[in-house]
Amino acid sequence: MVAIVSTAAYLGLEARRVEVQVQLASGVPAFVVVGLADKAVGESRERVRAAIAAIGLSLPPKRITVNLSPADLPKEGSHYDLPIALGLLAAMGVVDAETLSDYLIVGELSLDGRIAGSPGVLLAAMLASGEGRALICPAVQGAEAAWAGTSVVAAPDLLSLLNHLKGEQMLSAPQPGGAEDGWSGTDLQQVKGQETAKRALEIAAAGNHNLLMVGPPGAGKSLLASCLPGILPPLDAAEALEVSMVQSVAGTLTGGRMTRVRPFRHPHHSASMAALTGGGLRVKPGEISMAHLGVLFLDELPEFQRAVLDSLRQPLETGEVSVARANAHVTFPARVQLIAAMNPCRCGHLGDPALACARAPRCAADYQAKVSGPLLDRIDLAIEMAAVSAADLVLPPPAEGSAEVAARVAAARGVQRERYAADGIRTNAEADGAVLERAAALDAPARALLAQAAEAMRLSARGFHRVLRVSRTIADLAGTDTIGRGQVAEALSYRRRAPTN
Structure with missing residues (x-):
């Protein structure tokens, strides 16, 4: 039988x-x-x-x-x-x-x-x-x-x-697990000073852009990154289901509880390629997939193995990661917002005559060269952060916190959701090709500045389009349909430049 x-x-x-x-x-x-x-x-x-x-x-x-x-x-x-x-x-x-x-x-x-x-x-x-x-x-x-x-x-x-x-003892039908709402982590009111970095963080959150923070130890890079989930809009029902499916495969969905808070993953810099992108003997999603529709925070960026970092280049571009094995070919989603932080050099005090090492500025070029140019080209905003002064630390908490910034981010995301409703994408960071051309309504001065800067800064095609996306997000935060010269100039100011010897 x-x-x-x-x-x-x-x-x-x-x-x-x-x-x-x-x-x-x-x-x-x-x-x-x-x-x-x-x-x-x-x-x-x-x-x-x-x-x-x-x-x-x-x-x-x-x-x-x-x-x-x-x-x-x-x-x-x-x-x-x-x-x-x-x-x-x-x-x-x-x-x-x-x-x-x-x-x-x-x-x-x-x-x-x-x-x-x-x-x-x-x-x-x-x-x-x-x-x-x-x-x-x-x-x-x-x-x-x-x-x-x-x-x-x-x-x-x-x-x-x-x-x-057999119908002898009926089991009761289970009910769906609860849903967690609201971020209970770090608030932007805890960050003193660093107004430029806060502005960059708001732009990154509004358009789902990748962000790199460079600054000395103690400047607040990790603190700012931990504030990001608190200003991001909550997951909608479809997004929450996507995130929960990844967690289910990884075995981390405990108690059947879904969450509307976007994932925030921060692997240690000793993570292997399989840990970051997925794989193993039994193929499991890696950190980049566990952060799907959320944030992947890489602290001490140059301390990661170079091959591990370069393995992120394709997922950051396509929004998915494919793990190929002899007996299986598995694809996991990986639509993440990359937030990275690094010191300017190994000692961390480049530019400070009292603390910088004797090899400055050569040590900065060597240290930052550990991160490949193609990976840096995929980062939309890069900011230099100075050390927080004692005068900043004794100031009272800022009046504006995560709640106020989150409201502006949510409004900008709402504009993007309506703009791309027919295109199946969510944010400016995902816009490409004809969709981006249609969305980027540049006025004449803005177009001229962008063309001039692209030539002077030797922007790649990818870099050009990323500046365009950031400009569109800045305009969305300002509530304008047309991208002006000021928005393009601000977006260009966040573009990463290579260190000089």
Whole structure:
């Protein structure tokens, strides 16, 4: 007899349906799992055997073959335990196989029969909803699966699930987890001085632009970066679902709680390429994907390995990262706002006669050369920050905080949302080609200044378009439809120049 149940395989943020075919046949007793399964799936045999024994049943003395179809699709993870166990129980006649055909099943089994959580349940729920099926999943992830809008059976253990399927003890349907609103982190009122940097941060937030802050230790670079989530607009429902899907695959969506606060990721400079862009033995999203639709903050930028930094160049341009392996090609979303901070040189005190090292200014060129030109070309705004003086530190907190700046940012984002409604993009930073040409309404003096500056500053085509996008954002903050000479001049003032020897 062959029993068939459905489960899912995850490729990036895509879930594909997998048939679990279980056959009981005469012959030498054995338990074989085939279908391009990894080690975690192969080990499910022992977990399934122990879980079935825990509910008072034993496997029949037959040859048990489990085929995961399609056989050429890689199968990774422990969420195949529960569908294999239910398929085996259906083949044994313990549970009705026809009843299971209405469900898509995921979950890891413990040796005592409990059903443990596993990454990717939200993706499986979305797949089940699209196919008109219900979902069977662990009880601890029922709130997460309920966001997909499909019928969910969230079982704490194998025995209670069997009783539910037989109609003897019905499990209550889980409710979607709560949604977190509001940023409770650093407020801009905590930043004293650095008015130019605050202005650049507001422009970066309004247009979703990449920002580089260069300044001595203690100038407030990290403090300013930590303020950014507080002035960004909250995620809308569709964006929150995108972010939650990434978190589900990574296994960090706890309690099924979604959040409307944009992600803020700040990896240490010792991070490897796989940690930053994704990968590993079992391909997982990296920091740039975990920051999708949010902020990726790279402090001490030159201290990262150069190859690791250069691996960000393509994702920053395309908004997605592709991880290629011999047996799989996985794509994760990576539409992030890059905020970077660095000292001007290794000692950090370039330009200060009392503190700078003897190798200045040569040390600045060597230190900053660790960051490649093509990566710097993808940064829209770069600002030089001076050390905060004692006079600034004793001043009272500024009257304007994150709430006031966030209101202006939200208004500018609203203008951009209306402007690009038909183009499927959200912000000025994503505008390109004909869309950017249509949006960039330059008056004659602004056009002349931009052309002159592009020649004098030797801007690349990418750099030219990034200046244009920043100019459009500055005009949006000012509430003007036309980009004037002043907006172009301010955007050009933020353009990064190479250090001189």
